[in-house]
Amino acid sequence: MVERAEINSVLQQMRDMKMQAQQGMQPELNQAQSVRPVADDxxxxxxxxxxxxxxxxxxxxAEAKSLATAYEKGVQGVDLHQVMISMEKASVSFQAMTQVRNRMVSAYEDVMKMPI
Incomplete structure (x- = not known):
């Protein structure tokens, strides 16, 4: 559940930046004329x-892999359902991260297409 909260936070920051861009706000520039990192609360x-x-x-x-290895070795207390749940959690979190990456690449491409 922690990963979902972090992803939602990243998506909210992206939405905020999109709104600022649509409203015509200019990012703050430091002395080197590069964009400052955006920080949250x-x-x-x-x-x-x-x-x-x-x-x-x-x-x-890594947790899913270690549970699977422990199950394969026959370690007591490691059940198949624990292994499967852990592997599914890892799979879902990886898919979510892939979607975030795809959205970030798309947003980057959109920003690069904007006229200066």
Whole structure:
């Protein structure tokens, strides 16, 4: 459930940036004339949120793999249903992350097509 909250936060930031772009707001520029990282109320930047989401997906996949290995070795207390649920969670989180990546690529392409 943590991954879903992080993904929703990333999507909300993307929606906010889209609204700002539609309203004609200019991003703040620092001395090097590059866009400053956008931070939310907690101080996390977009890159941090994205990294945390990717790390969460990676952790769920690693957990699923370790449970599957433990089940294959016959470790007591590891049931097939635990393994299957863990693998499905990893699969769903990976699919969600793939969709977020696809949307981000699409948004990037849209921004690159905008006239200066």
């Amino acid at each position: 907690k101080g996390d930047s977009f890159a941090d949120l994205l990294k945390n989401a990717v790390d969460g997906v990676n952790n769920s996949q």
